[in-house]
Amino acid sequence: MILTVTPNAALDVTYQIDALTPYATHRVGAVAERAGGKGVNVARVLHGLGTPVLATGLAGGPTGQRLRELLIADDVAEAFLPVTGDARRTVVVADRADATGFWEPGPTVTAAEWSGFTAHFAALLAGVKVVVLSGSLPPGVPATAYAELLALAHAAGAATILDADGDPLRQGLRVQPDLVKPNAAELHALTGIRVDGPDAARAAVAALRELGAGDVVASLGGGGLVAVSEQGVWRARLAEPLTGNPTGAGDACVAALARGLLAGQPWPERLRDAVALSAAAVLSPVAGVVDPAVYERLRTEVIVDVC
Amino acid sequence: MILTVTPNAALDVTYQIDALTPYATHRVGAVAERAGGKGVNVARVLHGLGTPVLATGLAGGPTGQRLRELLIADDVAEAFLPVTGDARRTVVVADRADATGFWEPGPTVTAAEWSGFTAHFAALLAGVKVVVLSGSLPPGVPATAYAELLALAHAAGAATILDADGDPLRQGLRVQPDLVKPNAAELHALTGIRVDGPDAARAAVAALRELGAGDVVASLGGGGLVAVSEQGVWRARLAEPLTGNPTGAGDACVAALARGLLAGQPWPERLRDAVALSAAAVLSPVAGVVDPAVYERLRTEVIVDVC
Structure with a gap:
């Protein structure tokens, strides 16, 4: 699970x-x-692939209630904790050319609510093999939030993936997540290295591992993925980058990496899946929905190189 | 009231x-x-001026509930009828330069809900001297909606103001509202006359009165107001148009016209108030809020001409 x-x-x-x-x-x-929300998108992709998954987090007020109803209608198992503040909305304005996004900051969460969530999270860990922690923190949640959850997950014997940025990522690295998936902008913010290609990515990843990261999969947009682990270094990409809807591509990538971690899949296969699932998400008009046939076709087109 | x-x-x-x-x-x-909503803005302006006012309409779901709570917090008396569909949102994105608006269409209202509202409205009419009908109709409400409400109001002895456009305005005119307040675009849509100045406005207003309108106050933006009634024809304006936030200026104008109708104010005074209150709304950053001191100062600057 x-x-x-x-x-x-x-x-x-x-x-x-x-x-x-x-x-x-x-x-x-x-x-x-x-x-929506990054972890929700990951859960929806995993559910669509038939992988057992449970989505949790904080979701309060009538907007949080609506969000949970929609997840249930999509048949995705959820155990969100309601809080007092109303959940945020992300408004995407789509016209015939493209989409413009407006992301609300989220409700203010009290210290008691956050503490309640850590207990709720700990209780959900029984039987969980992989924990995926994704996205921004709402106001009031401490920057150490992911570090706390990582420690609880590791104590329960679960493997962990952290997909965050800024201070929550930096604090989380100290607790040594098994896998992090920064993009070029996040790598630059954390390490000061401007990631303009695979070589710079490898240097930035090395700096990230000094900060505590276990395995690192750096996403370089159309440039594909660079993975660094104890087992080796790989680059995986499509011969030609696709154009489409990048929203949710990172979440699809994380979903593939979580499946690979769960199955103990060899790295080249894991990366093949991750590139293909991201690319299938780019070709999908809706974040968190992937066409399985497109995914299967793209899997055969991924180039994986040992670096 | x-x-x-x-x-x-x-x-x-x-x-x-x-x-x-x-x-x-x-x-x-x-x-x-x-x-928000045009009639809600009218009510808020009237309440701010100390004029007794009650706001009604349809407002359902958690969004409607929130809307009612906010009105109550503003001390504006309300008697909205809850319906099943969630009330719409209007999202305004404000940056340092200006504002961009996105208006949701509104919930679908059933025939039974609309019928329930007409009964609710009729019951509210006791003691009401002026009824103001404002804005768009949500999906499911018939285009004859304003015509129905006007007939009920007239039967109860109330004077009526209709501020709408398109088919609901056209159908409403057949029931002879006491006052309508079209803008240049609405006049053009209804009469085919392109209103590019006071003379064209007078011609368009004459055509509108053929369609059933009683008194007409045409709003020409920075060009001020042209009023046509049995008592005469006037033009009222500021010497120099103001720049600012036009949202809610039309609603402030309608609020002034409703007060003038309630008090039986002479037309020149009524128009002086309407221009000054609209202009004060333009200078306010928030629709439906007017600074009384600004309003009083602007009243002395309005030019009213007999045409």
């Missing part, structure tokens, strides 16, 4: 409009709602 | 961001919520 944690889960709202005109007023044609 | 009706009341949500970049993702700094 994989457990995904989304401390700042969101109700993703998409507004369909004809064309975005800055500083005008737009009548929205259609409003679509779905449960 | 003035009764305002907002069939498609909204929760107005303002997102503060640094700068709008089309097709990028923005982290929202602050989220502000208030009760």
